[in-house]
Amino acid sequence: MAKAYLSIGSNIGNRIENLQAAIDGLRKAGISVEQISHVYETEPVGGVVQDDFLNLAVRIATQLTAHELLDQLHIIEQNLHRKRLIHWGPRTIDLDILYYANEIINDETLTVPHPEIKNRQFVLVPLLEVANQDLKNQVQQMLEVTSDHNLIVKTNK
Numbered sequence: 001m002a003k004a005y006l007s008i009g010s011n012i013g014n015r016i017e018n019l020q021a022a023i024d025g026l027r028k029a030g031i032s033v034e035q036i037s038h039v040y041e042t043e044p045v046g047g048v049v050q051d052d053f054l055n056l057a058v059r060i061a062t063q064l065t066a067h068e069l070l071d072q073l074h075i076i077e078q079n080l081h082r083k084r085l086i087h088w089g090p091r092t093i094d095l096d097i098l099y100y101a102n103e104i105i106n107d108e109t110l111t112v113p114h115p116e117i118k119n120r121q122f123v124l125v126p127l128l129e130v131a132n133q134d135l136k137n138q139v140q141q142m143l144e145v146t147s148d149h150n151l152i153v154k155t156n157k
């Protein structure tokens with residue numbers, strides 16, 4: 001079983017229900033969801049004017065390869081009516097692979113580790129909650145140097 005870390009976000013519709021449905025989708029696909037971070041209310045990054053997101057991070061264990069996992073995440077997004085209308089625009093749900101085991105992947109469909117991790121507090125802050133000790137140290141260092149100072153508020157969920 002490979003350990004992987006995902007970032008999940010939503011800024012359209014019932015955002016908390018969308019997040020829960022995404023996690024349910026992971027479990028229905030036979031993916032073990034080992035730990036779920038708190039949910040954070042976060043200002044959108046990427047330059048597109050849009051509503052705030054709810055974001056969280058999860059640690060999973062899976063027998064799927066990284067590309068099989070990506071395909072599964074796309075199925076979950078399609079089931080939750082994700083529409084890719086504007087690049088970096090609003091979405092009902094977004095699931096990104098942050099890390100997959102210790103693999104480094106750079107091909108036309110998948111880049112792992114995700115290239116934006118170090119630039120995004122909405123990824124780093126939830127990830128810190130679910131990271132193992134090695135990764136926690138790396139995430140802490142990235143948090144200390146990130147230039148992203150967008151609002152991020154931990155909810156009680």
Ligand SMILES: Nc1nc2nc(S)n(CCO)c2c(=O)[nH]1
Nearest residue numbers: 009042043044045046053088122
């Ligand atoms: N706060 C916040 N901003 C975002 N911009 C994009 S694109 N996304 C989608 C993930 O790449 C997000 C997000 O999930 N949260």
